[in-house]
Amino acid sequence: MTAAPALMSFEEALERFDPALGLEVHVELNTASKMFCGCATEFGAPPNTQVCPTCLGLPGAMPVVNGTAVESAIRIGLALNCSIAPWCRFARKNYFYPDMPKNFQTSQYDEPIAFDGWTEVEVDGEVFRIDIERAHMEEDTGKSLHVGTSGRIHGADYSLVDYNRAGIPLIEIVTRPIRGTGDKAPLVAKAYVAHLRELLLGLGVSDVRMEQGSLRCDVNLSLAPSGAGTLGTRTETKNVNSLRSVERAVRYEIGRQAARLVDGERVVQETRHWHEDTGITTAGREKSDAEDYRYFPEPDLVPVAPDEAWVERLRAELPEPLREHRARLQKEWGFSDLEMRDTVGAGALHLVEETIAAGASPAAARKWWLSDLARRANERGVDLADLGVSPTDVARVQQLVDEGKVNDKLARQVFDGVVAGEGTPDEVVASRGLAVVSDEGALSEAVDRAIEGNPDVAAKIRDGKVAAVGALIGAVMKEMRGQADAGRVRELILEKLT
Amino acid sequence: MSDLVRRTAADLADALAAGETTSVELTEAHLDRIAAVDGDVHAFLHVDREGALEQARASDERRAAGRPAGPLDGVPVAVKDVLATKGLPTTCGSKILEGWVPPYDATLVTRLREAGLPILGKTNMDEFAMGSSTEHSAYGPTHNPWDLDRIPGGSGGGSAAAVAAFEAPLAIGTDTGGSIRQPGAVTGTVGVKPTYGGVSRYGLVALANSLDQAGPVTRTVLDAALLHEVIGGHDPLDSTSVDQPVPPVVEAARQGAAGDMKGVRIGVVKELTGEGYQHGVQARFDESVQLLVDAGAEVVEVSCPSFVHALAAYYLILPSEASSNLAKFDAMRYGLRVYPEGVEDPSAEEVMRATRDAGFGDEVKRRIILGTYALSSGYYDAYYGQAQKVRTLIGRDFASAFESADVLVSPTAPTTAFKLGEKLDDPVAMYLNDIATIPANLAGVPGLSVPSGLADEDALPTGFQVLAPALADDRLYRVGAALEAALLDRWGGPLLDKAPALAEKETVR
Numbered sequence A: 001m002t003a004a005p006a007l008m009s010f011e012e013a014l015e016r017f018d019p020a021l022g023l024e025v026h027v028e029l030n031t032a033s034k035m036f037c038g039c040a041t042e043f044g045a046p047p048n049t050q051v052c053p054t055c056l057g058l059p060g061a062m063p064v065v066n067g068t069a070v071e072s073a074i075r076i077g078l079a080l081n082c083s084i085a086p087w088c089r090f091a092r093k094n095y096f097y098p099d100m101p102k103n104f105q106t107s108q109y110d111e112p113i114a115f116d117g118w119t120e121v122e123v124d125g126e127v128f129r130i131d132i133e134r135a136h137m138e139e140d141t142g143k144s145l146h147v148g149t150s151g152r153i154h155g156a157d158y159s160l161v162d163y164n165r166a167g168i169p170l171i172e173i174v175t176r177p178i179r180g181t182g183d184k185a186p187l188v189a190k191a192y193v194a195h196l197r198e199l200l201l202g203l204g205v206s207d208v209r210m211e212q213g214s215l216r217c218d219v220n221l222s223l224a225p226s227g228a229g230t231l232g233t234r235t236e237t238k239n240v241n242s243l244r245s246v247e248r249a250v251r252y253e254i255g256r257q258a259a260r261l262v263d264g265e266r267v268v269q270e271t272r273h274w275h276e277d278t279g280i281t282t283a284g285r286e287k288s289d290a291e292d293y294r295y296f297p298e299p300d301l302v303p304v305a306p307d308e309a310w311v312e313r314l315r316a317e318l319p320e321p322l323r324e325h326r327a328r329l330q331k332e333w334g335f336s337d338l339e340m341r342d343t344v345g346a347g348a349l350h351l352v353e354e355t356i357a358a359g360a361s362p363a364a365a366r367k368w369w370l371s372d373l374a375r376r377a378n379e380r381g382v383d384l385a386d387l388g389v390s391p392t393d394v395a396r397v398q399q400l401v402d403e404g405k406v407n408d409k410l411a412r413q414v415f416d417g418v419v420a421g422e423g424t425p426d427e428v429v430a431s432r433g434l435a436v437v438s439d440e441g442a443l444s445e446a447v448d449r450a451i452e453g454n455p456d457v458a459a460k461i462r463d464g465k466v467a468a469v470g471a472l473i474g475a476v477m478k479e480m481r482g483q484a485d486a487g488r489v490r491e492l493i494l495e496k497l498t
Numbered sequence B: 001m002s003d004l005v006r007r008t009a010a011d012l013a014d015a016l017a018a019g020e021t022t023s024v025e026l027t028e029a030h031l032d033r034i035a036a037v038d039g040d041v042h043a044f045l046h047v048d049r050e051g052a053l054e055q056a057r058a059s060d061e062r063r064a065a066g067r068p069a070g071p072l073d074g075v076p077v078a079v080k081d082v083l084a085t086k087g088l089p090t091t092c093g094s095k096i097l098e099g100w101v102p103p104y105d106a107t108l109v110t111r112l113r114e115a116g117l118p119i120l121g122k123t124n125m126d127e128f129a130m131g132s133s134t135e136h137s138a139y140g141p142t143h144n145p146w147d148l149d150r151i152p153g154g155s156g157g158g159s160a161a162a163v164a165a166f167e168a169p170l171a172i173g174t175d176t177g178g179s180i181r182q183p184g185a186v187t188g189t190v191g192v193k194p195t196y197g198g199v200s201r202y203g204l205v206a207l208a209n210s211l212d213q214a215g216p217v218t219r220t221v222l223d224a225a226l227l228h229e230v231i232g233g234h235d236p237l238d239s240t241s242v243d244q245p246v247p248p249v250v251e252a253a254r255q256g257a258a259g260d261m262k263g264v265r266i267g268v269v270k271e272l273t274g275e276g277y278q279h280g281v282q283a284r285f286d287e288s289v290q291l292l293v294d295a296g297a298e299v300v301e302v303s304c305p306s307f308v309h310a311l312a313a314y315y316l317i318l319p320s321e322a323s324s325n326l327a328k329f330d331a332m333r334y335g336l337r338v339y340p341e342g343v344e345d346p347s348a349e350e351v352m353r354a355t356r357d358a359g360f361g362d363e364v365k366r367r368i369i370l371g372t373y374a375l376s377s378g379y380y381d382a383y384y385g386q387a388q389k390v391r392t393l394i395g396r397d398f399a400s401a402f403e404s405a406d407v408l409v410s411p412t413a414p415t416t417a418f419k420l421g422e423k424l425d426d427p428v429a430m431y432l433n434d435i436a437t438i439p440a441n442l443a444g445v446p447g448l449s450v451p452s453g454l455a456d457e458d459a460l461p462t463g464f465q466v467l468a469p470a471l472a473d474d475r476l477y478r479v480g481a482a483l484e485a486a487l488l489d490r491w492g493g494p495l496l497d498k499a500p501a502l503a504e505k506e507t508v509r
């Protein structure tokens, strides 16, 4: 093991250098069948149960293009303002790897289905334009499981391969270098991936579950001397698979590359591995001796030639652009600019939208996702969407609060249970016994006891000093171990004393 | 030898329909013939006696119930070992696939089964169909029934020899640069390469995907047409398969056999005759053209100048595609697995390397290296790219030639069968065998080889090639059947009657 590399502080690095970002995002489409065969694509099925001669690459088997996947690719291209190729081909990317059934990946090379697009993201009120180089179709590989203490290929006792994932349709979306972001680079990178996720959800073409690998991100980063206007040598950090990690990885690479450059060392053009636990990247394959993939057109497939009328129909049927969509939602929800920006920035727009659709008020939805749940996600180092709480859960908890069945404090305990995997909010309420006591008799007795036990306070209230009621409420809540509706307790006390 | 095995598939179909024989009887007759002669010929890599008889019994039951599955129901067939057969070993003539039993049938095989043809077994071939002599089979060469010291052609020497030795009335071959037609020529049998995409490639272990085409190997033109109708037609599992009805090939074969060639324009390809063609081969070709003229055809000479580059283009495109196709044979999922010697805890890559080193023969390695080089970054345009341009030019040559001729003709192979071992050390001499057959694969047009006689100098069979425009496969059958009928008249019987009898081994059943 080499020693941990020197890092320059983020602030100093940005004073001396201009970062250039590039993002390559792989999106697994949610088609019912795979890219080139009829196998199911369900996530989490027992290993090697969703396979056939084609996706196992058995001798003689042939691919057939999934038309729905092509349609999704075109819709993604259109939503990213890309040109759609009137004629394009698949190509073979040749390299040997045990999780690749054919030892070549059927992909697209110099003829992507969508190219030359753009989109915009907003960070702290500033809009950044992201140019899209291409979006192309390809198939996913199988998944290797290295069995042994290390969990990595080196030192594994043996390896298992699950080919269920082999052949799942992927769209790879590649940006052109993103420059001029300055110290916002980490946030722009994160905002772009969050933006893509919202866009893909809106199109309904992918589940975009980063923790399940249905959206995977490679981060390219290079530094050039401040103001030089050039592009430096880039590194490609692979498999940065959460919004939070995208931000951290960019920040880390800026610090690492800056430290090397000021030490007079060169940045090696290489792929790097991202380590979620330690928040650092380590060197992988050096790009200069990277394989020659020997691309050539896939001879088992005919060219894809989307009919112009079809493309135009797909364009006409696209959902409204994200910016307009957001503007409309902001108006509907009555959010301030800042509230809206925070919601988008937290990657919570879709979650809030779905929570509202499930019955919660906009304010309540925002409150839960951006405060209590955001804090939990942050503590666990996961994205909000991966916390294990669904919009339906949030809406249900808020409903319980509105109905007086739990109070805010209990609601937080309900979320404790949901996050811990104890079930739905109702199941957690039942199993943890969290419902507020709505038995008027029991509550009334507790209020009486509180009045008896605090004659001074009771006297003040009788004298009209209603503000003193808090002390009595506190006493009642303490006796009820928090499981009472504080509003109702207040009413009861005032009824009895005034 | 039972007389049944000498009869044509069309005859056998008639005999079955008339109730003169049963599928079990004639399947058994062929299995017995295989047992008697295949020790010398080695046309088969695997014989499925039980499976074939079971299919034959099922066929007889269907016929007894008055529900035959088609005209060839009950007539047995041999299948080249490059096609996936469920439950039957499929090796492609390679050690690397030794013991592999596919869990699925090639579409073509499904069609044979659905049409009721019992599958006798799998025929020998050059490893992964790379060769023109079947000497590159990892399981030993096939011998030409005309002279056991000679090659039966390749890569489909097993299918051609099986049919020539009366071990099977019908066989399936595959043709990437002539592997159906050239073996047909040197064994005195009929072979047809349909239009590219005319027969599904699903389940055909690819040599060069853009060139490969499966087709019939038979003793008569009509038999080939009958088999063509069974296996042809669109397949949704093969994106490159033609989505059109099979051309009326059986009707064309019957029409041709009537002998009237009036109004048919025959184009003799200047670049595919003369120099480089054995004297006897050329002589039989010239006579055949004259026979067609006698039957009323008009002869024109056509020039296809780009054909001289066909061989070079072919030997860039084929290895390029093959190098990628063969990458999947890596010991990870099926077939041979070899652990490197003296390496403790070898990595997956080391096992892949050791397996591919031990499992592939020299010719396969030669072409993998060629193809890998041709596709390499920096060389792609100069090699693969240029070859594709030549391909376009060859397509144009065909298009313009077909403006002045309905079919093009040439000798199928430049020579008769050579001696086993004669060209093994000279790959380029071996490659030249396919000089006349390769252009059709590059352009995707159909081609047929029909026996044209015996060369004077060695009394070995020669072949006559007919080429037609894409999707006009019926023209091959019309012209081929007309020539066949005229030659049968002249010979007084099938050419194969002149082949020496093979020694039959006593068999105990």
Ligand SMILES: [Zn+2]
Pocket (backbone or CB within 6 Å): A034, A037, A038, A039, A050, A051, A052, A053, A054, A055, A056, A167
């Ligand atoms: Zn599959």
